[in-house]
Amino acid sequence: MNAAIAQTGRVRAxxxxxxxxxxxxxxxxxxxxxxxxxxxxxxxxxxxxxxxxVLQQTLAPWSAEADIEVVVLCxxxxxxxxxxxxxxxxxxxxxxxxxxxxxxxxxxxxxxxILPGIQARNFRDAADVMRGxxxxxxxxxxxxAALAQGRRMLVLPGTHSKWVEVRDGRxxxxxxxxxxxxxxxxxxxxSLLRLGGAxxxxxxxxxxxxxxxxxxxxxxxxxxxxxxxxxxxxxAGWARAFLSGLLIGxxxxxxxxxxxxxGGELTLIGDPQLTRRYQRAxxxxxxxxxxLDGDVCVLAGLRAAAHHFRKES
Amino acid sequence: MNAAIAQTGRVRAxxxxxxxxxxxxxxxxxxxxxxxxxxxxxxxxxxxxxxxxVLQQTLAPWSAEADIEVVVLCxxxxxxxxxxxxxxxxxxxxxxxxxxxxxxxxxxxxxxxILPGIQARNFRDAADVMRGxxxxxxxxxxxxAALAQGRRMLVLPGTHSKWVEVRDGRxxxxxxxxxxxxxxxxxxxxSLLRLGGAxxxxxxxxxxxxxxxxxxxxxxxxxxxxxxxxxxxxxAGWARAFLSGLLIGxxxxxxxxxxxxxGGELTLIGDPQLTRRYQRAxxxxxxxxxxLDGDVCVLAGLRAAAHHFRKES
Numbered sequence: 297m298n299a300a301i302a303q304t305g306r307v308r309a310x311x312x313x314x315x316x317x318x319x320x321x322x323x324x325x326x327x328x329x330x331x332x333x334x335x336x337x338x339x340x341x342x343x344x345x346x347x348x349x350v351l352q353q354t355l356a357p358w359s360a361e362a363d364i365e366v367v368v369l370c371x372x373x374x375x376x377x378x379x380x381x382x383x384x385x386x387x388x389x390x391x392x393x394x395x396x397x398x399x400x401x402x403x404x405x406x407x408x409x410i411l412p413g414i415q416a417r418n419f420r421d422a423a424d425v426m427r428g429x430x431x432x433x434x435x436x437x438x439x440x441a442a443l444a445q446g447r448r449m450l451v452l453p454g455t456h457s458k459w460v461e462v463r464d465g466r467x468x469x470x471x472x473x474x475x476x477x478x479x480x481x482x483x484x485x486x487s488l489l490r491l492g493g494a495x496x497x498x499x500x501x502x503x504x505x506x507x508x509x510x511x512x513x514x515x516x517x518x519x520x521x522x523x524x525x526x527x528x529x530x531x532a533g534w535a536r537a538f539l540s541g542l543l544i545g546x547x548x549x550x551x552x553x554x555x556x557x558x559g560g561e562l563t564l565i566g567d568p569q570l571t572r573r574y575q576r577a578x579x580x581x582x583x584x585x586x587x588l589d590g591d592v593c594v595l596a597g598l599r600a601a602a603h604h605f606r607k608e609s
Numbered sequence: 610m611n612a613a614i615a616q617t618g619r620v621r622a623x624x625x626x627x628x629x630x631x632x633x634x635x636x637x638x639x640x641x642x643x644x645x646x647x648x649x650x651x652x653x654x655x656x657x658x659x660x661x662x663v664l665q666q667t668l669a670p671w672s673a674e675a676d677i678e679v680v681v682l683c684x685x686x687x688x689x690x691x692x693x694x695x696x697x698x699x700x701x702x703x704x705x706x707x708x709x710x711x712x713x714x715x716x717x718x719x720x721x722x723i724l725p726g727i728q729a730r731n732f733r734d735a736a737d738v739m740r741g742x743x744x745x746x747x748x749x750x751x752x753x754a755a756l757a758q759g760r761r762m763l764v765l766p767g768t769h770s771k772w773v774e775v776r777d778g779r780x781x782x783x784x785x786x787x788x789x790x791x792x793x794x795x796x797x798x799x800s801l802l803r804l805g806g807a808x809x810x811x812x813x814x815x816x817x818x819x820x821x822x823x824x825x826x827x828x829x830x831x832x833x834x835x836x837x838x839x840x841x842x843x844x845a846g847w848a849r850a851f852l853s854g855l856l857i858g859x860x861x862x863x864x865x866x867x868x869x870x871x872g873g874e875l876t877l878i879g880d881p882q883l884t885r886r887y888q889r890a891x892x893x894x895x896x897x898x899x900x901l902d903g904d905v906c907v908l909a910g911l912r913a914a915a916h917h918f919r920k921e922s
Contacts, residue, residue, distance in 0.1 A: 317800075384839075384840065415840050418829075420825055420829065420830075422833050422837075423833070423836045423840045423841055424833075424836050425836050425840060455800075456800075456832065472832035472836070473831075473832065474799070474828075474831045474832055477799055477800060478831075481794045481795070481798055482794070485794055485798060486787070487768075487769075511733075512733055513826060513827070513859070513863045514827050514859075515787075515788070515827055515856075515860055515863045516733065516784065516863045516864075516867070517733075518786075518787045519737065519769065519786065519787055520731075520735045520736070520737075523736045523737050523738050523785070524736065526697075526736075527728050527736045528736055543828075546826070546827075546828040547828055549826075550828045551829075553826070554829070
């Protein structure tokens with residue numbers, strides 16, 4: 297008889313949730329395999345509903361088919377506006393410390409564990425924070441044991457791109473770049489791309505943007521996105537790719553110029569399309585990098601956390 | 610009898626208009642004095658009306674009381690979406706070249722002259738453009754003859770901040786920074802200031818932002834606006850002033866680090882509240898600066914242009 301089938305005849309399962317600002321993604325996990333998925337609104341997009349209601353509605357269909365032993369949440373679920381606030385855990389912190397700092401709440405029939413974010417110094421000794429990325433990182437360390445040895449740099453590109461130093465399996469320092477959010481704002485709301493030219497991708501323009509960022513500071517270069525269209529007949533598609541290259545290039549250059557950042561191969565964790573873009577930028581700076589799928593990593597991290605909470609109970 | 614009174618008994622006047630993206634400002638000028646003012650929507654805010662209609666409606670009340678000999682427009686009025694497109698004039702260009710490149714159009718009873726913008730190389734040899742600022746600059750040169758001698762740096766802060774090198778009275782090079790637009794986007798639309806803390810100004814925070822920009826690159830520092838609120842209990846007012854300091858500081862540092870920019874005293878031209886803010890930032894970089902009122906400068910420039918067109922006709 298399958299070990300995952302309880303005496304009731306129903307399967308024993310964990311629910312693993314990555315609940316960020318823009319999206320809730322929930323996975324029904326049975327004996328280490330995802331058997332169902334669901335999604336819901338992010339913490340910043342609840343539209344007046346309470347987080348508890350959204351969670352109930354999203355997970356309710358699974359109650360009928362499985363014994364849900366544990367529900368694990370990471371990300372903005374633990375922020376002030378989330379299901380319940382979990383204070384940031386101070387770096388340095390490894391996976392076990394992170395799971396131990398989770399906040400347990402009862403939500404109806406379920407025992408819900410909300411993972412903390414992590415607060416660390418950045419590479420300029422200012423405060424920095426993450427919520428959710430720590431779970432991807434601890435997942436990556438599960439998948440590649442070598443990442444937990446020595447000093448490693450992990451990069452998690454996205455709305456808020458995180459560069460994280462891991463020392464012997466502990467998150468030690470982190471630096472956030474606003475790259476994804478800046479690109480969204482500048483490409484949809486600013487005067488830089490409001491000229492109405494032809495759209496379409498232009499991969500040369502991305503590289504031109506990265507090379508520009510390698511030579512000049514970001515503030516000085518942004519307006520070239522507009523003037524290239526006004527007086528050099530560049531298309532809106534060209535300008536969009538150029539802007540993407542400028543912003544990603546400025547991020548990469550900024551970290552490479554920062555003192556005391558560990559060298560060697562970078563590990564990119566995220567959406568494969570986005571990590572490919574970062575890999576292209578890194579190649580122009582002659583920096584080696586490997587990529588891991590962010591979804592795979594966050595599942596591995598949530599699964600490790602669920603394993604911890606099951607042992608506890 | 611006053612020379613401005615024509616034989617009809619009505620005064621002879623010029624209409625001087627600064628028509629930018631966000632606002633039309635019109636001045637009725639009689640013998641070098643403004644006797645009435647009017648305003649209307651900017652070229653980017655016409656709400657479906659034609660520029661010609663807006664101009665007619667704004668100026669119509671003055672037709673009854675004055676003989677309008679000339680109407681001079683500067684700014685976005687000459688852009689693709691303006692009253693009539695006037696191609697950018699290529700730098701180097703002095704005031705007379707600029708007036709000579711104006712486009713004359715008839716608009717009902719009036720002879721309207723639209724001034725061109727200027728296209729130049731920036732200090733990194735990329736294309737850059739201005740529309741409207743050239744008129745303020747040529748006005749400043751009318752007001753302070755010394756500015757037309759040798760190599761001078763003029764700074765016109767605003768939505769798109771312009772740093773302009775004037776050589777012997779000619780606009781030679783220019784560099785645009787997106788500072789004002791970035792501040793508007795980041796302070797109203799981004800995650801940096803959406804945490805809902807206390808508002809209010811904090812002048813210390815502005816200086817902290819400028820000093821931060823002097824040490825670190827802009828990309829690396831922006832997120833500190835958010836993390837300072839999340840983990841260091843800074844108010845939204847603090848964060849807003851910090852962000853303003855970061856952006857203005859990044860602009861100033863960028864130009865000071867650019868090779869071949871003329872040294873010496875900078876001349877700031879703009880809204881007095883804004884030029885004061887830039888003066889504070891410049892002091893932290895030990896750079897001397899004087900300020901001129903942007904409204905006074907643009908009027909002086911438009912008046913000089915009107916004088917040129919009257920002589921012509």
